[in-house]
Amino acid sequence: MADVYQITIWARGVVQDMEGRHMSLIMANSADKDGKFVQAWDDYADLPDRVGVPLRKYVRISDEEIEMRYEYENKEPNMVVLMDDTIVKGMNILWGMKKGGVLVVNSKRSPDEILKFVPNKELLKKVICVDAEHAFSMEGLDFMGSEGGVEAAAVGAGISAVIAGAAVHGTDNLTLDSLVAVAANKEGAKEGYEKAVVKDL
């Protein structure tokens, strides 16, 4: 089995539940558009119905068919995405990561300020920060459809497209063209790609 590129997305419960799910969906859909094999899902193990609780969404991208059956979490993530920067203080976010991973943070702070709170930062090769809250206003977004049935809002209409655009710097598995084609917030995806602050370690 070929190497599976694993992405773990951390978001805040309820308030970012929909954005986190859209993040995993547009990442997987854009890789699917490039002809890769993908999986994207969010599980209920983190009890996401509690406001503010850190919860995980997962994406897998591979050139060959993914045969990781019955594993509902990414045990060795290659990329970790934080939808909210304060999660670095509450969680061992790089849990299971092998050397050479990528960290993408939605933050107005610089990568150096974020790295102060990461004790095992020798695992990382790249840190990407993007200010999605300022790039796109949350006004006008609804939280309907956060149970995952029918999406009330278009997929990738909010801050998720901005962070996914910044995450393109971190991996070859995502391309900006297919991401812009998939996400509803097309300008946001481009803006995230342009405004991302990338630091190589």
Place this chain on the structure above:
Amino acid sequence: MSKKYCEKFKIPKHLEVPMGAVIPAPVKENRNMITGNWRTERPVIDHEACTLCLNCFLFCPDACWHLDEKEERMVWNADFCKGCLICVNECPADCLTPVNELEFKGGVVRLEKPF
């Protein structure tokens, strides 16, 4: 078990407790249910403006505020505060302000997994 029942049913002596006894809680903080990592903003108290009205103590859903009687000031519990900011809303003296969590070095609750 009262003494009478202990004798009647031959219950060992270490289980003997007077009827209606009040026992202090053996554990006051459950370290397995730390909720401090739910927080994005924390309430910061201005001790000079605080009037010790205890509104924050009353309204806190997680009992994260308590009065230090020796120092005569309110004490905040960083490990269990979920950052709901009800105390900031209820403070009549306006001595509580919400500040982003990354402004502080302390208060780190680094769990391996969400429970």
